[in-house]
Amino acid sequence: MIQVANELPENCVLSGDICLIGAGAAGIAIALELVASGLEVILLEAGDSEPSASTQDLYAGEVVDERLHSPPDRYRQRRFGGTTTIWGGRCVPFDAIDFEVRDFIADSGWPFALSELAPYYPRANRLCEAGRFEYTAETAFEMPLPPMIENFHSSNFTANTLERFSCPTDFGARYGKKLKAARNLRVILNSNVTAIQLDAAGRRVVSATARTLTGRSFAVRCEQFVLATGGLEVARMLLANRDVQPNGIGNDCDVVGRYYMCHIAGTLGTLRVNGPLSSVRHGYDISDEGVYCRRRLALRPEIQRSRQIGNFVARLHHPRITDPAHRNPVLSLLFLSKLLIPYEYAKRLHGDDAADLKTWARHIGNVVRDPFDAVGFAWHMLRDRKLADRKFPSVIIRSKANLYSLDFHAEQQPNRSSRVSLSEQRDALGVPRLKIDWRYTAGDVDTVTRAIGLLADDFGVSGIGTFDYNAAEIESEMTRYGAYGGHHIGTARMGSDRHSSVVDAQCRVHGVANLYIAGSATFPTSSQANPTLTVVALALRLARHLERTVLQSRAALPVAGAA
Amino acid sequence: LNSLRVLVLGASGFVGRHLDLKLGGTDWVSRVAPLLNERDLAQVAAAIAASDAIVNVAAGSAANIGATARLYDLVAGAAPAPRIVHLSSMTVYGSVEGDIDEEAPLRADLGPYAAAQIAAERRAASCPNCVILRPGCEYGPGCPDWSLRIARLLFARRLGDLGSAGDGYCNLLYITDLIDAILAALRLPLHEAGIFNIAMPHPPTWNDYFMQFARHLGAVPVQRISQRRLRLETKILAPPMHIAALAARRLFGPASTPAVLSPSLVRACSQEIRLDTSKAERILGLKWTPLAEGLERTARSIIASKGS
Numbered sequence: 001m002i003q004v005a006n007e008l009p010e011n012c013v014l015s016g017d018i019c020l021i022g023a024g025a026a027g028i029a030i031a032l033e034l035v036a037s038g039l040e041v042i043l044l045e046a047g048d049s050e051p052s053a054s055t056q057d058l059y060a061g062e063v064v065d066e067r068l069h070s071p072p073d074r075y076r077q078r079r080f081g082g083t084t085t086i087w088g089g090r091c092v093p094f095d096a097i098d099f100e101v102r103d104f105i106a107d108s109g110w111p112f113a114l115s116e117l118a119p120y121y122p123r124a125n126r127l128c129e130a131g132r133f134e135y136t137a138e139t140a141f142e143m144p145l146p147p148m149i150e151n152f153h154s155s156n157f158t159a160n161t162l163e164r165f166s167c168p169t170d171f172g173a174r175y176g177k178k179l180k181a182a183r184n185l186r187v188i189l190n191s192n193v194t195a196i197q198l199d200a201a202g203r204r205v206v207s208a209t210a211r212t213l214t215g216r217s218f219a220v221r222c223e224q225f226v227l228a229t230g231g232l233e234v235a236r237m238l239l240a241n242r243d244v245q246p247n248g249i250g251n252d253c254d255v256v257g258r259y260y261m262c263h264i265a266g267t268l269g270t271l272r273v274n275g276p277l278s279s280v281r282h283g284y285d286i287s288d289e290g291v292y293c294r295r296r297l298a299l300r301p302e303i304q305r306s307r308q309i310g311n312f313v314a315r316l317h318h319p320r321i322t323d324p325a326h327r328n329p330v331l332s333l334l335f336l337s338k339l340l341i342p343y344e345y346a347k348r349l350h351g352d353d354a355a356d357l358k359t360w361a362r363h364i365g366n367v368v369r370d371p372f373d374a375v376g377f378a379w380h381m382l383r384d385r386k387l388a389d390r391k392f393p394s395v396i397i398r399s400k401a402n403l404y405s406l407d408f409h410a411e412q413q414p415n416r417s418s419r420v421s422l423s424e425q426r427d428a429l430g431v432p433r434l435k436i437d438w439r440y441t442a443g444d445v446d447t448v449t450r451a452i453g454l455l456a457d458d459f460g461v462s463g464i465g466t467f468d469y470n471a472a473e474i475e476s477e478m479t480r481y482g483a484y485g486g487h488h489i490g491t492a493r494m495g496s497d498r499h500s501s502v503v504d505a506q507c508r509v510h511g512v513a514n515l516y517i518a519g520s521a522t523f524p525t526s527s528q529a530n531p532t533l534t535v536v537a538l539a540l541r542l543a544r545h546l547e548r549t550v551l552q553s554r555a556a557l558p559v560a561g562a563a
Numbered sequence: 564l565n566s567l568r569v570l571v572l573g574a575s576g577f578v579g580r581h582l583d584l585k586l587g588g589t590d591w592v593s594r595v596a597p598l599l600n601e602r603d604l605a606q607v608a609a610a611i612a613a614s615d616a617i618v619n620v621a622a623g624s625a626a627n628i629g630a631t632a633r634l635y636d637l638v639a640g641a642a643p644a645p646r647i648v649h650l651s652s653m654t655v656y657g658s659v660e661g662d663i664d665e666e667a668p669l670r671a672d673l674g675p676y677a678a679a680q681i682a683a684e685r686r687a688a689s690c691p692n693c694v695i696l697r698p699g700c701e702y703g704p705g706c707p708d709w710s711l712r713i714a715r716l717l718f719a720r721r722l723g724d725l726g727s728a729g730d731g732y733c734n735l736l737y738i739t740d741l742i743d744a745i746l747a748a749l750r751l752p753l754h755e756a757g758i759f760n761i762a763m764p765h766p767p768t769w770n771d772y773f774m775q776f777a778r779h780l781g782a783v784p785v786q787r788i789s790q791r792r793l794r795l796e797t798k799i800l801a802p803p804m805h806i807a808a809l810a811a812r813r814l815f816g817p818a819s820t821p822a823v824l825s826p827s828l829v830r831a832c833s834q835e836i837r838l839d840t841s842k843a844e845r846i847l848g849l850k851w852t853p854l855a856e857g858l859e860r861t862a863r864s865i866i867a868s869k870g871s
Contacts (some may be wrong), residue, residue, distance in 0.1 A: 167726075174726065177730075178727075180837070289783075289784065289785060290724055290783075290787055341686075388787070389788070389789040390787035
C-alpha cells in the first residue's frame with residue numbers, strides 16, 4: 001500500500017517489524033526483497049511521487065569551498081525513488097582489490113571480501129535493469145567484439161571490462177506497482193523523519209518521528225530501523241539526533257560524517273590514434289537484452305599494488321565542449337543547448353565558466369558550417385535518448401581525425417579531514433542543515449598522475465599513437481568541476497573498530513542494536529566504480545540479514561500460554 | 564483388452580492436432596472419427612454414444628467455446644457416463660494476482676472470453692465423470708498464440724523488454740506436457756477426477772520469456788518498449804489491425820497479416836498470477852519440459868519455416 005502522511009490520524013503510532021527510512025535505490029531494494037518474507041515493513045519517504053521545491057529545499061545546506069563541491073541540494077532528490085529519478089545509470093561492480101586492506105592506502109579495507117557481496121550482484125543488476133551480471137566483453141557478448149583500439153596492448157591496463165547502463169531506472173516509477181500491491185508493506189510519502197528516539201541507555205531505537213511540511217506528525221515503532229537516505233542525509237540524521245548520545249547517534253568516536261569521499265574525475269589531454277578511424281571503437285555496444293555497454297581502460301590490480309596507487313579507469317572521450325577550437329558542430333550544438341540540459345549533466349558537460357560573446361559566436365559558426373551533422377545528432381538524441389525508455393547513455397562523438405581526450409574516473413582515498421557536519425542553519429522542520437567540507441589529498445593526485453602516465457606510456461609503446469598532456473595540469477583538471485557529483489560515500493563507514501567506523505560488517509550502527517545504515521555511506525573505500533549497483537547489492541544483503549534477525553528474535557520469544 | 568474410445572471436440576485446432584497425433588500412437592486408445600460438423604446434433608449424439616471418453620479442446624472465440632460446451636447437454640443421460648476431459652483456461656481466475664490453486668474463486672472480470680470459459684466449465688462440471696484442466700499459456704512448434712504471434716512481434720521489435728508492464732508471470736506450458744496431462748486425465752480413476760491447474764512451475768516473467776525466446780530466435784537485441792508505445796499499439800493500432808486480419812481471413816483464407824498486439828496480451832503481461840500446479844504433479848504425475856528445451860524446439864521450427 002502507498003499512502004501519504006496527511007491521510008494518517010494526527011500523532012498516531014504505527015508499528016511493524018522493520019522501518020525503512022528513505023525510498024531510493026537502497027530502501028526500495030530492501031522493501032522489494034522483504035515482500036516475500038511476510039514481515040510487516042513500513043517504508044517512510046520524505047518526498048512525494050512528484051518533485052516539490054519546498055521538500056527539496058530541506059536538502060539545502062552549506063559548502064565550505066564551492067569550487068570543490070556542488071550545493072547539497074544538487075545531485076540528490078528528496079522524492080519517491082530518491083536520486084534514481086535523475087541518475088545516469090552507469091552500473092559497475094566493485095573490484096576484488098577494493099575490499100582489500102592496502103597498506104599503501106590509509107584506512108582501506110572492508111570487513112569482508114568481494115565474495116561476500118558477489119551473490120547479491122546479479123539480482124542488483126536485474127533491479128537496475130542492466131541485464132546479465134557479465135562485465136567483460138568476452139562473457140557479455142556471444143560474438144567477439146572488435147578491439148576498443150586496434151593493436152593496443154598493455155601490461156598496465158585491461159581493455160575488456162564493461163560498464164553497463166541502466167535505463168536509467170527510476171526505482172519509484174519502476175517498482176511502485178509492486179510496492180503498492182504488497183500486503184505486508186506500507187509506503188508512506190511526505191514523511192520527513194526528524195527524530196530517532198533511542199532508549200535511555202542509547203542502545204536501541206525505540207521509535208522514529210516523522211513530520212510533514214503541513215505540520216502533522218506521527219511515530220513509527222518497529223523492531224528494526226534502517227536509514228537509507230543517501231550518503232549525505234544519513235550523516236545529517238545521525239548527527240542531528242543528540243538527545244541521548246550527545247555527539248549524535250553512533251558518533252561517540254567522532255567518525256560520523258568523516259571520511260567523506262566522492263570520485264576523482266576529469267578530462268585530459270589529446271590522444272592521436274594512428275591508422276584508420278575504424279581502428280577505434282570507443283562507443284557503446286548493445287547486449288542481447290538491449291543494454292548499452294561500454295568498454296574502458298582499467299588499471300590492473302597488480303599494478304595498483306606495485307605502484308601503490310588507487311583504482312582508476314579511463315575512457316576515450318571527445319574534446320572539451322566549451323572550447324570552440326574543436327570545430328565540431330555537434331559539440332558546439334551541445335554548448336548552445338546548455339540551458340536545456342539538467343544542471344547535474346550540464347556542469348560536467350560545460351563547466352561553470354561564463355562564455356563571452358565571441359565564444360558563443362564561434363560555436364554558432366561551427367554549427368552553421370556543418371548543419372547536417374548537428375541535425376543528425378539532434379535527431380539521434382531525440383529518438384534514442386529523449387523519447388526512449390532505455391536511453392542512449394551519453395554523448396559519443398566519432399572524431400573525424402582520430403583525436404580523443406581521456407575521461408578518467410578514479411578512486412578517492414579515505415581522508416578523515418574530508419567531512420560533512422551540521423551547520424548553524426536549520427531547515428523548515430527545525431533540523432540542522434548540512435555543511436560540506438570535501439577535501440582531496442596528495443594521494444588522490446598521485447593516483448591520477450601516475451595512472452595517466454602509465455597509460456600515455458602504453459599508447460606510445462603499443463605504437464597506436466601519442467597521448468599529449470600537461471602533467472602539471474592534472475590537479476587542476478581533476479578539480480575543475482570539483483568532487484564528482486552524486487557519489488556520496490563513506491560518511492558512516494563500515495568496519496570493526498568504532499574509532500574508524502560507524503557501522504559493523506552487517507551495516508549495524510556500533511552500539512545500537514537495531515539501527516542499520518543502507519547505502520554508500522557505509523562504503524569504507526570508493527573504488528573506481530559508480531556506487532549505485534553496489535548500494536543495491538549491499539541493500540539486498542542487508543535485507544536477508546534483517547529477515548533472519550527478525551525471524552530469529554520471533555523464534556526466541558516465549559510462546560504465550562506455554563508452561 | 565478393450566481400448567478406450569475417445570472423441571475429440573475441437574480436433575482441428577493446435578491442441579487438437581497434437582492430441583490426435585498422440586492418441587494415434589497410444590495403444591490403449593482408439594479414436595472415434597472426428598466430427599465433420601460439431602453443430603450437427605444428431606451426428607454429435609451418435610459419436611458420443613460411441614465414445615467412452617470425450618476430450619474438449621475447442622478454442623477460439625467465446626461463441627465457439629460456448630457452442631462446444633453446450634454439447635455436454637447431450638452427455639447428461641448417457642450411461643455409463645463417459646469421461647469428460649474439459650480443457651478450460653487460467654483466465655477463469657480473472658484478474659486475481661498471487662499464487663493460485665484450484666480452490667481459488669472464479670472471476671469473470673476479463674471479458675467475454677473468460678466469461679465463456681467459466682460458463683463452459685460449469686456445463687462440464689455438471690457431467691458426472693469430468694476432469695477439468697486449466698492450462699496456462701501453451702507454447703510449442705506451430706502454436707499460433709503464444710509462440711508464432713510472439714515470435715513475429717519479437718522479430719518486428721514490437722515486443723521485448725516491457726519494463727514494469729512485463730513483470731507479470733507467464734505460466735507457460737509446453738504443448739507435449741499439455742497432451743500428457745490430457746492422457747493422464749483420461750486414465751484418472753473416478754475418485755480422483757477434479758480440477759487441475761496445468762503450467763510449468765516457477766514460471767518466468769513475461770519479460771524473461773520474451774528475452775529468452777528472442778535469444779533462441781536470434782531476434783536480439785531486444786528492444787525496450789515504452790508504455791507510450793504499448794498504449795499506441797493497443798488503443799490505436801490493434802482494433803483496425805484486428806478487423807483487417809478478420810477481413811483478410813474471410814476474403815483470402817488464412818493469410819499472413821501483421822501480428823496484433825492485443826490489449827488482452829498486454830494486460831496479461833503485467834498480471835502477477837502464478838498457477839499452483841502441485842496437484843497436477845501429484846495426481847496426474849506430470850513432468851515438465853524445461854523452458855530452455857521447449858523454447859529451443861519452438862525457435863528451431865520457426866527458423867526452419869522462415870528459411871523454407
